[in-house]
Amino acid sequence: MTLHLKSTTLPMAKDEALKMSTAQAQIEFCNVTKMYGAVAAVKDVSLEVRRGEFLTILGPSGSGKTTALMLLAGFVEPTEGDILIGGKSVASVPSYRRDQGIVFQSYALFPHLTVRRNLEFPLEMRGVRAAERARHVDRMLERVHLKDYGGRMPSQLSGGQQQRVALARALIADPPILLLDEPLGALDRNLREQMQGEIKSLHREFAKTTVCVTHDQEEALTLSDRIVVMRDGRIEQTDTPEALYDRPATQFVANFLGEANILENCGFKVESDAVPPSGAVAMLRPERICVAGRAAPTRADSDQRQSIAGTVADMIYAGPLRKYYVRAGNSVLIVREHVGAGQQIFRAGDEVRLDWLRSDVRFVSA
Numbered sequence: 001m002t003l004h005l006k007s008t009t010l011p012m013a014k015d016e017a018l019k020m021s022t023a024q025a026q027i028e029f030c031n032v033t034k035m036y037g038a039v040a041a042v043k044d045v046s047l048e049v050r051r052g053e054f055l056t057i058l059g060p061s062g063s064g065k066t067t068a069l070m071l072l073a074g075f076v077e078p079t080e081g082d083i084l085i086g087g088k089s090v091a092s093v094p095s096y097r098r099d100q101g102i103v104f105q106s107y108a109l110f111p112h113l114t115v116r117r118n119l120e121f122p123l124e125m126r127g128v129r130a131a132e133r134a135r136h137v138d139r140m141l142e143r144v145h146l147k148d149y150g151g152r153m154p155s156q157l158s159g160g161q162q163q164r165v166a167l168a169r170a171l172i173a174d175p176p177i178l179l180l181d182e183p184l185g186a187l188d189r190n191l192r193e194q195m196q197g198e199i200k201s202l203h204r205e206f207a208k209t210t211v212c213v214t215h216d217q218e219e220a221l222t223l224s225d226r227i228v229v230m231r232d233g234r235i236e237q238t239d240t241p242e243a244l245y246d247r248p249a250t251q252f253v254a255n256f257l258g259e260a261n262i263l264e265n266c267g268f269k270v271e272s273d274a275v276p277p278s279g280a281v282a283m284l285r286p287e288r289i290c291v292a293g294r295a296a297p298t299r300a301d302s303d304q305r306q307s308i309a310g311t312v313a314d315m316i317y318a319g320p321l322r323k324y325y326v327r328a329g330n331s332v333l334i335v336r337e338h339v340g341a342g343q344q345i346f347r348a349g350d351e352v353r354l355d356w357l358r359s360d361v362r363f364v365s366a
Protein backbone atom coordinates (compact mmCIF):
# COMPACT_ATOMS: atom_id res chain seq x y z
CA MET A 1 0.00 0.00 0.00
CA THR A 2 1.28 3.49 -0.81
CA LEU A 3 0.31 6.28 1.50
CA HIS A 4 -0.07 9.81 0.23
CA LEU A 5 0.81 12.21 2.98
CA LYS A 6 -1.06 15.44 2.51
CA SER A 7 -0.97 17.69 5.48
CA THR A 8 2.55 16.95 6.66
CA THR A 9 3.54 18.71 3.46
CA LEU A 10 0.65 21.11 2.91
CA PRO A 11 -1.10 21.80 6.21
CA MET A 12 -4.49 23.45 5.97
CA ALA A 13 -4.98 26.48 8.20
CA LYS A 14 -7.25 25.59 11.08
CA ASP A 15 -9.73 28.44 10.60
CA GLU A 16 -10.09 27.39 6.98
CA ALA A 17 -10.79 23.80 7.97
CA LEU A 18 -13.34 24.82 10.61
CA LYS A 19 -15.07 27.19 8.19
CA MET A 20 -15.30 24.53 5.49
CA SER A 21 -17.02 22.22 7.85
CA THR A 22 -19.40 24.42 9.80
CA ALA A 23 -21.98 21.79 10.52
CA GLN A 24 -20.01 18.74 9.44
CA ALA A 25 -19.51 16.30 12.29
CA GLN A 26 -16.45 14.12 11.85
CA ILE A 27 -17.11 12.14 15.01
CA GLU A 28 -20.51 11.33 16.48
CA PHE A 29 -21.36 9.55 19.71
CA CYS A 30 -24.96 8.38 19.44
CA ASN A 31 -26.45 7.48 22.84
CA VAL A 32 -23.32 5.60 23.86
CA THR A 33 -23.30 3.64 27.12
CA LYS A 34 -20.42 1.56 28.47
CA MET A 35 -21.12 -0.76 31.40
CA TYR A 36 -18.45 -2.47 33.48
CA GLY A 37 -20.57 -4.99 35.37
CA ALA A 38 -23.07 -2.83 37.22
CA VAL A 39 -20.98 0.36 36.80
CA ALA A 40 -21.94 2.66 33.94
CA ALA A 41 -18.61 4.32 33.07
CA VAL A 42 -20.31 6.24 30.25
CA LYS A 43 -24.08 6.79 30.26
CA ASP A 44 -26.13 7.65 27.20
CA VAL A 45 -23.58 10.08 25.78
CA SER A 46 -24.42 11.88 22.53
CA LEU A 47 -21.83 14.21 21.13
CA GLU A 48 -20.58 15.64 17.85
CA VAL A 49 -17.02 16.70 17.09
CA ARG A 50 -16.63 18.96 14.07
CA ARG A 51 -13.93 18.54 11.47
CA GLY A 52 -10.80 20.42 12.54
CA GLU A 53 -12.16 21.09 16.01
CA PHE A 54 -10.14 20.75 19.24
CA LEU A 55 -12.57 19.25 21.70
CA THR A 56 -11.62 18.47 25.28
CA ILE A 57 -13.40 16.06 27.58
CA LEU A 58 -12.96 17.43 31.09
CA GLY A 59 -14.09 15.94 34.36
CA PRO A 60 -13.01 14.75 37.79
CA SER A 61 -11.51 11.33 38.38
CA GLY A 62 -13.99 8.55 37.59
CA SER A 63 -16.30 10.75 35.48
CA GLY A 64 -15.85 8.54 32.41
CA LYS A 65 -13.63 10.68 30.22
CA THR A 66 -10.94 8.03 29.58
CA THR A 67 -13.61 5.46 28.81
CA ALA A 68 -15.14 7.88 26.28
CA LEU A 69 -11.75 8.26 24.57
CA MET A 70 -11.05 4.51 24.66
CA LEU A 71 -14.45 3.90 23.02
CA LEU A 72 -13.50 6.31 20.26
CA ALA A 73 -10.08 4.71 19.86
CA GLY A 74 -11.72 1.28 19.61
CA PHE A 75 -9.95 -0.16 22.67
CA VAL A 76 -13.32 -0.84 24.31
CA GLU A 77 -16.73 -1.49 22.76
CA PRO A 78 -19.97 0.31 23.63
CA THR A 79 -22.56 -1.68 25.55
CA GLU A 80 -25.23 0.39 23.83
CA GLY A 81 -25.27 3.07 21.14
CA ASP A 82 -22.95 3.70 18.24
CA ILE A 83 -19.96 5.80 17.27
CA LEU A 84 -19.75 7.24 13.77
CA ILE A 85 -16.64 8.58 12.08
CA GLY A 86 -17.19 10.47 8.85
CA GLY A 87 -20.86 9.47 9.07
CA LYS A 88 -20.13 5.70 9.21
CA SER A 89 -20.42 3.37 12.17
CA VAL A 90 -17.06 2.11 13.41
CA ALA A 91 -18.65 -0.66 15.50
CA SER A 92 -16.89 -3.34 13.46
CA VAL A 93 -13.66 -1.43 12.80
CA PRO A 94 -10.79 -2.56 15.05
CA SER A 95 -8.65 0.09 16.73
CA TYR A 96 -5.64 -0.41 14.44
CA ARG A 97 -7.78 0.34 11.39
CA ARG A 98 -9.39 3.53 12.73
CA ASP A 99 -6.63 5.78 11.39
CA GLN A 100 -6.20 7.87 14.52
CA GLY A 101 -3.02 9.23 16.02
CA ILE A 102 -2.91 8.68 19.77
CA VAL A 103 -0.79 10.37 22.43
CA PHE A 104 -0.82 8.99 25.95
CA GLN A 105 0.26 10.62 29.20
CA SER A 106 3.01 8.04 29.53
CA TYR A 107 4.38 8.85 26.02
CA ALA A 108 4.24 5.14 25.05
CA LEU A 109 7.30 5.44 22.83
CA PHE A 110 9.08 2.22 21.90
CA PRO A 111 11.94 2.23 24.41
CA HIS A 112 14.22 0.01 22.31
CA LEU A 113 13.95 2.17 19.18
CA THR A 114 15.68 5.48 18.46
CA VAL A 115 13.59 8.62 18.08
CA ARG A 116 13.94 8.34 14.30
CA ARG A 117 12.80 4.70 14.28
CA ASN A 118 9.88 5.58 16.57
CA LEU A 119 8.74 8.16 14.03
CA GLU A 120 9.31 5.84 11.09
CA PHE A 121 7.19 3.10 12.58
CA PRO A 122 3.69 4.38 11.65
CA LEU A 123 4.90 5.12 8.12
CA GLU A 124 6.43 1.67 7.77
CA MET A 125 3.14 0.12 8.91
CA ARG A 126 1.45 1.96 6.05
CA GLY A 127 3.97 0.77 3.48
CA VAL A 128 5.69 4.12 2.90
CA ARG A 129 9.02 3.61 1.12
CA ALA A 130 12.32 4.28 2.91
CA ALA A 131 13.32 7.47 1.07
CA GLU A 132 9.91 9.05 1.64
CA ARG A 133 9.94 7.93 5.29
CA ALA A 134 13.28 9.63 5.84
CA ARG A 135 11.99 12.86 4.29
CA HIS A 136 8.92 12.92 6.53
CA VAL A 137 10.87 12.05 9.65
CA ASP A 138 13.37 14.86 8.96
CA ARG A 139 10.56 17.33 8.42
CA MET A 140 8.71 16.25 11.54
CA LEU A 141 11.83 16.27 13.73
CA GLU A 142 12.48 19.81 12.60
CA ARG A 143 8.88 20.78 13.24
CA VAL A 144 9.01 19.62 16.87
CA HIS A 145 12.45 21.19 17.41
CA LEU A 146 14.28 17.84 17.74
CA LYS A 147 16.34 17.94 14.57
CA ASP A 148 19.51 16.73 16.30
CA TYR A 149 17.86 14.10 18.46
CA GLY A 150 16.90 11.45 15.88
CA GLY A 151 19.66 9.07 16.97
CA ARG A 152 18.82 9.15 20.68
CA MET A 153 16.88 6.57 22.59
CA PRO A 154 13.68 7.78 24.33
CA SER A 155 15.34 7.29 27.74
CA GLN A 156 17.93 9.91 26.75
CA LEU A 157 15.25 12.60 26.34
CA SER A 158 13.52 14.85 28.88
CA GLY A 159 9.78 14.42 29.54
CA GLY A 160 8.90 17.38 27.32
CA GLN A 161 11.09 16.08 24.50
CA GLN A 162 9.56 12.60 24.77
CA GLN A 163 6.09 14.12 24.57
CA ARG A 164 7.09 16.08 21.46
CA VAL A 165 8.27 12.82 19.87
CA ALA A 166 4.95 11.21 20.84
CA LEU A 167 3.05 14.10 19.19
CA ALA A 168 5.23 13.89 16.10
CA ARG A 169 4.68 10.13 15.88
CA ALA A 170 0.92 10.57 16.21
CA LEU A 171 0.86 13.16 13.41
CA ILE A 172 3.43 11.79 10.99
CA ALA A 173 1.16 9.41 9.09
CA ASP A 174 -1.38 12.19 8.63
CA PRO A 175 -4.37 10.60 10.38
CA PRO A 176 -7.55 12.69 10.17
CA ILE A 177 -8.12 12.35 13.92
CA LEU A 178 -5.80 12.94 16.87
CA LEU A 179 -6.59 11.57 20.33
CA LEU A 180 -4.77 12.96 23.36
CA ASP A 181 -5.07 11.18 26.71
CA GLU A 182 -3.87 13.50 29.52
CA PRO A 183 -1.00 14.45 27.20
CA LEU A 184 0.68 16.84 29.64
CA GLY A 185 -0.17 15.04 32.88
CA ALA A 186 3.39 13.83 33.50
CA LEU A 187 5.06 17.21 32.99
CA ASP A 188 5.82 19.89 35.57
CA ARG A 189 3.96 23.20 35.53
CA ASN A 190 6.35 25.32 33.43
CA LEU A 191 6.86 22.61 30.88
CA ARG A 192 3.12 22.02 30.72
CA GLU A 193 2.52 25.64 29.76
CA GLN A 194 5.23 25.47 27.11
CA MET A 195 3.78 22.24 25.69
CA GLN A 196 0.27 23.72 25.68
CA GLY A 197 1.64 26.36 23.31
CA GLU A 198 3.27 23.63 21.22
CA ILE A 199 0.05 21.59 20.99
CA LYS A 200 -1.92 24.72 20.06
CA SER A 201 0.48 25.60 17.30
CA LEU A 202 0.53 22.01 15.93
CA HIS A 203 -3.26 22.05 15.96
CA ARG A 204 -3.38 25.36 14.09
CA GLU A 205 -0.94 24.03 11.52
CA PHE A 206 -2.24 20.50 10.95
CA ALA A 207 -5.95 21.19 11.61
CA LYS A 208 -6.60 17.65 12.86
CA THR A 209 -9.90 16.88 14.49
CA THR A 210 -8.62 16.48 18.04
CA VAL A 211 -10.22 14.91 21.09
CA CYS A 212 -8.30 15.47 24.30
CA VAL A 213 -8.98 14.12 27.78
CA THR A 214 -7.87 15.97 30.87
CA HIS A 215 -8.84 16.73 34.44
CA ASP A 216 -6.89 19.99 34.30
CA GLN A 217 -9.31 22.91 33.90
CA GLU A 218 -6.66 25.40 32.86
CA GLU A 219 -5.37 23.07 30.16
CA ALA A 220 -8.90 22.59 28.83
CA LEU A 221 -9.62 26.32 28.83
CA THR A 222 -6.33 27.11 27.09
CA LEU A 223 -6.38 24.47 24.34
CA SER A 224 -9.96 23.85 23.34
CA ASP A 225 -12.46 25.14 20.82
CA ARG A 226 -15.13 23.42 22.91
CA ILE A 227 -15.14 21.57 26.21
CA VAL A 228 -17.37 18.69 27.28
CA VAL A 229 -17.71 18.57 31.07
CA MET A 230 -18.45 15.05 32.30
CA ARG A 231 -19.81 13.98 35.66
CA ASP A 232 -20.65 10.42 36.71
CA GLY A 233 -20.52 9.13 33.13
CA ARG A 234 -22.83 11.79 31.73
CA ILE A 235 -22.28 15.03 29.89
CA GLU A 236 -23.01 17.91 32.25
CA GLN A 237 -22.46 20.73 29.72
CA THR A 238 -20.75 21.29 26.35
CA ASP A 239 -19.69 24.74 25.20
CA THR A 240 -16.81 27.02 24.30
CA PRO A 241 -14.32 27.75 27.10
CA GLU A 242 -15.57 31.33 27.44
CA ALA A 243 -19.23 30.34 27.60
CA LEU A 244 -18.59 27.52 30.09
CA TYR A 245 -16.63 29.78 32.39
CA ASP A 246 -18.88 32.79 32.06
CA ARG A 247 -22.25 31.03 31.82
CA PRO A 248 -22.03 27.67 33.56
CA ALA A 249 -25.36 25.87 33.60
CA THR A 250 -24.88 24.06 36.89
CA GLN A 251 -23.14 24.53 40.24
CA PHE A 252 -20.92 21.58 39.36
CA VAL A 253 -19.61 23.26 36.19
CA ALA A 254 -19.27 26.63 37.97
CA ASN A 255 -17.15 25.04 40.70
CA PHE A 256 -15.19 22.74 38.43
CA LEU A 257 -14.11 25.51 36.07
CA GLY A 258 -12.56 27.92 38.52
CA GLU A 259 -13.84 29.37 41.78
CA ALA A 260 -17.43 30.42 42.26
CA ASN A 261 -19.40 32.23 44.95
CA ILE A 262 -22.71 30.41 45.20
CA LEU A 263 -25.08 32.92 46.76
CA GLU A 264 -27.64 30.64 48.36
CA ASN A 265 -29.07 31.50 51.79
CA CYS A 266 -26.36 34.11 51.94
CA GLY A 267 -28.23 36.48 54.25
CA PHE A 268 -28.76 39.27 51.71
CA LYS A 269 -30.99 39.61 48.67
CA VAL A 270 -29.07 39.22 45.43
CA GLU A 271 -30.11 41.80 42.87
CA SER A 272 -29.97 40.90 39.20
CA ASP A 273 -31.02 42.28 35.84
CA ALA A 274 -32.18 38.82 34.77
CA VAL A 275 -35.18 36.91 36.04
CA PRO A 276 -33.88 33.89 37.98
CA PRO A 277 -35.05 30.58 36.48
CA SER A 278 -36.98 28.50 39.02
CA GLY A 279 -34.76 26.35 41.21
CA ALA A 280 -31.59 28.18 40.18
CA VAL A 281 -29.16 29.89 42.55
CA ALA A 282 -27.12 33.03 42.00
CA MET A 283 -23.40 32.69 41.23
CA LEU A 284 -20.68 35.34 41.07
CA ARG A 285 -17.11 34.79 39.91
CA PRO A 286 -14.58 36.15 42.46
CA GLU A 287 -12.93 38.49 39.95
CA ARG A 288 -16.27 40.22 39.31
CA ILE A 289 -16.38 41.52 42.88
CA CYS A 290 -14.60 44.76 43.81
CA VAL A 291 -13.38 45.43 47.32
CA ALA A 292 -12.97 48.93 48.77
CA GLY A 293 -12.79 50.65 52.13
CA ARG A 294 -16.10 51.58 53.74
CA ALA A 295 -15.40 55.27 53.20
CA ALA A 296 -14.36 54.94 49.55
CA PRO A 297 -16.18 57.32 47.17
CA THR A 298 -19.20 55.90 45.32
CA ARG A 299 -18.46 54.58 41.82
CA ALA A 300 -19.75 56.42 38.76
CA ASP A 301 -21.85 53.38 37.71
CA SER A 302 -23.17 52.65 41.21
CA ASP A 303 -26.78 52.61 39.92
CA GLN A 304 -25.86 49.38 38.05
CA ARG A 305 -24.19 47.77 41.05
CA GLN A 306 -25.11 45.95 44.20
CA SER A 307 -23.06 46.92 47.20
CA ILE A 308 -22.82 45.24 50.60
CA ALA A 309 -20.79 45.72 53.75
CA GLY A 310 -18.33 43.01 54.80
CA THR A 311 -15.39 42.22 57.03
CA VAL A 312 -12.17 40.70 55.72
CA ALA A 313 -11.65 37.22 57.20
CA ASP A 314 -8.39 36.51 55.41
CA MET A 315 -6.14 37.74 52.62
CA ILE A 316 -3.88 35.53 50.54
CA TYR A 317 -1.19 36.96 48.32
CA ALA A 318 -0.52 34.76 45.30
CA GLY A 319 1.96 36.49 42.98
CA PRO A 320 -0.05 38.49 40.46
CA LEU A 321 -3.30 37.92 42.39
CA ARG A 322 -4.60 38.86 45.79
CA LYS A 323 -7.41 36.80 47.19
CA TYR A 324 -9.75 37.99 49.95
CA TYR A 325 -12.19 35.98 52.00
CA VAL A 326 -14.84 38.46 53.12
CA ARG A 327 -17.62 37.78 55.62
CA ALA A 328 -20.86 39.34 54.36
CA GLY A 329 -24.38 38.40 55.42
CA ASN A 330 -24.28 34.70 56.34
CA SER A 331 -21.50 33.79 53.96
CA VAL A 332 -17.87 34.21 53.17
CA LEU A 333 -17.32 35.55 49.66
CA ILE A 334 -14.13 35.01 47.68
CA VAL A 335 -12.84 38.12 45.96
CA ARG A 336 -9.94 38.03 43.55
CA GLU A 337 -8.13 41.10 42.31
CA HIS A 338 -5.06 41.57 40.15
CA VAL A 339 -2.27 43.17 42.08
CA GLY A 340 -1.71 46.70 40.78
CA ALA A 341 0.05 49.89 41.76
CA GLY A 342 -1.61 52.16 44.31
CA GLN A 343 -4.15 49.58 45.49
CA GLN A 344 -5.33 49.63 49.05
CA ILE A 345 -4.48 46.34 50.76
CA PHE A 346 -6.89 45.01 53.37
CA ARG A 347 -6.10 42.66 56.25
CA ALA A 348 -8.16 40.31 58.38
CA GLY A 349 -10.60 42.34 60.48
CA ASP A 350 -10.79 45.32 58.09
CA GLU A 351 -14.29 46.60 57.38
CA VAL A 352 -14.86 46.80 53.65
CA ARG A 353 -17.51 47.31 51.01
CA LEU A 354 -18.02 44.77 48.23
CA ASP A 355 -19.74 45.68 45.01
CA TRP A 356 -20.41 44.13 41.65
CA LEU A 357 -22.40 44.77 38.52
CA ARG A 358 -25.89 43.27 38.69
CA SER A 359 -25.32 42.08 35.12
CA ASP A 360 -22.42 39.90 36.35
CA VAL A 361 -24.71 37.73 38.47
CA ARG A 362 -25.35 34.34 36.87
CA PHE A 363 -27.90 31.69 37.74
CA VAL A 364 -26.95 28.03 37.96
CA SER A 365 -29.00 24.95 38.69
CA ALA A 366 -28.15 22.56 41.50
Ligand SMILES: Nc1ncnc2c1ncn2[C@@H]1O[C@H](COP(=O)(O)OP(=O)(O)OP(=O)(O)O)[C@@H](O)[C@H]1O
Binds near residue numbers: 042065066067215
Ligand atom coordinates in the same frame (compact mmCIF):
# COMPACT_ATOMS: atom_id res chain seq x y z
N1 LIG B 1 -11.81 -1.79 33.01
C1 LIG B 1 -12.66 -1.35 33.95
N2 LIG B 1 -13.32 -2.25 34.73
C2 LIG B 1 -14.21 -1.84 35.66
N3 LIG B 1 -14.52 -0.55 35.89
C3 LIG B 1 -13.92 0.38 35.14
C4 LIG B 1 -12.95 0.03 34.14
N4 LIG B 1 -12.51 1.17 33.56
C5 LIG B 1 -13.16 2.19 34.17
N5 LIG B 1 -14.00 1.72 35.12
C6 LIG B 1 -14.88 2.53 35.98
O1 LIG B 1 -15.62 3.41 35.14
C7 LIG B 1 -15.70 4.70 35.73
C8 LIG B 1 -15.11 5.73 34.79
O2 LIG B 1 -13.72 5.49 34.65
P1 LIG B 1 -12.77 6.36 33.70
O3 LIG B 1 -11.40 5.79 33.78
O4 LIG B 1 -13.37 6.47 32.36
O5 LIG B 1 -12.84 7.78 34.42
P2 LIG B 1 -11.89 9.03 34.23
O6 LIG B 1 -12.80 10.21 34.26
O7 LIG B 1 -11.05 8.89 33.03
O8 LIG B 1 -11.01 8.96 35.55
P3 LIG B 1 -9.43 9.29 35.75
O9 LIG B 1 -9.26 10.77 35.55
O10 LIG B 1 -9.19 8.87 37.17
O11 LIG B 1 -8.68 8.48 34.75
C9 LIG B 1 -15.00 4.61 37.08
O12 LIG B 1 -15.97 4.39 38.06
C10 LIG B 1 -14.08 3.43 36.92
O13 LIG B 1 -13.83 2.81 38.14
